[in-house]
Amino acid sequence: MARKKKKVGAYPAGMILFSLTLALFLIGFCGMLAIESKRLVQYIRENYEVRVFLDKDIDSTRAATLMYRTLANKPYTLSTDGKPQLTFVSKDAAAREFIAETKEDFSRFLDENPLRDSYRLKLNEAYFDESKLAGVKKDLERVDGVFEVVYQENLVDSINRNINRIYLVMGVFVAVMLLIIVVLMNNTIRLALYSQRMLIRSMQLVGATNSFITRPFLGRGVWQGVIAGVLAVVMLLVGLQLATHNLPELAYFQDTPKLIMLLAGLVGLGAVIGFVSTFQAVHRYLGLTLDELY
């Protein structure tokens, strides 16, 4: 039977490949969640509405024209494709909406429609903050003809707080994963170097430079990182396909250019982790004297 070649720079790759793939998958998963949650947050923010109720004595037509112009020019009013995101809701439309929602027809026991004409105003993302919203409310209430400004208090801060918390947890998780994989690779490579220490010693004693000795290890480390990155990308794409298949709404939150950047980044990160861990482990070893090696 042919003897298996003991290549310089060779070490048990299975464990490293498995761990690195898993770590990169989890990092990629966190990245994906971050991208999708960012889209979700953007969606929530852009659809968050401030309701501006108008004085009762304002004539509907006048309100629709004058007020529209005033509100449209406010810096916090969201504009999409040059069109201010302002919707006028007449008191009659509001009454229909109310009846449809509550299934209670107040017109049967009230002579007059108690509701008011209103504007629903979408905000620029920059004003998505409780303190800024309070300023917006104050500013709007100063506008002549505005009766009251209503928005769902605490929702904004609660969303912001939770999103920040999620990002923080993900950040810590990714950092811990990176640390674990670097330590794991480092230890595995050190063991491999230990088993090859005499060969490395022989190379040093015949005058091989450290870069020549290190090269096969580095090449292997980078290659393993790339393979692990590609495997992680495949796993993520399969997972994403399955998720989108079962929950088609997810497709809305996908940001393809960012997703491509994330996946390419994972392969790059794999290569960098492979290089850095190997470089660090090999160089620590090469500095040892013969006695320390034994």
Add this chain to the structure above:
Amino acid sequence: MFSTDPVLSFEHADVYQGDRLVLGDVTFQIHKGDFAYLIGRTGSGKSSLLKTLYADLFLRNGKGHIAGFALESLKPRDVPMLRRKIGIVFQDFQLFTDRSVEDNLRFVLKATGWTNKNDINNRIADVLMQVGLGTAQKRMPHQMSGGEQQRVVIARAMLNEPQILIADEPTGNLDPAVSDQIMKVFQTINSAGTAVFMATHNYELLNKYPARVLRCQDGQVIELAG
């Protein structure tokens, strides 16, 4: 012009192992074509002295020169270049067991900067001829006897045409008959002009192949009268 500079010289050098002074005020010279033994009890400092020569230990006090390199001012980046100018032979100096004799030697040449295929093949043939293994190129180390393997190790040390061959107990693992063969290889190499500095415990060799003898004793290196 023929150079009279020694290949190896120590001048009032102190040899340390870690922070412990092993040999003090060492002064001796070895010239091109010299053959010298280094003897002494275990722990007397022989290996530390040799390690200082091939820069596994750095020289802290005094002066030392080997193959054109000043040991007292040697930088770590110069160490591989120094080692290419000297040949090192150990009793446990490993061969790659997964490749033939030829590939073992080719690997070393590539590791030390050789790139031309013809030059590499010619050099391998030359050194194997020098150690009497002209027909062993394709053999694997495990197909060879201990003596033959040691000859390959000597051939490997000779690849970069060193000015001096440093051998640490090169016959330590070999029986007397094979040791004899190895000594003859060293003599052949020495007669071609390469200096040989050999640490040994085998005093029989000293009688059979007389040469200069340096002894490590009581923290000093003493030259014995021939």
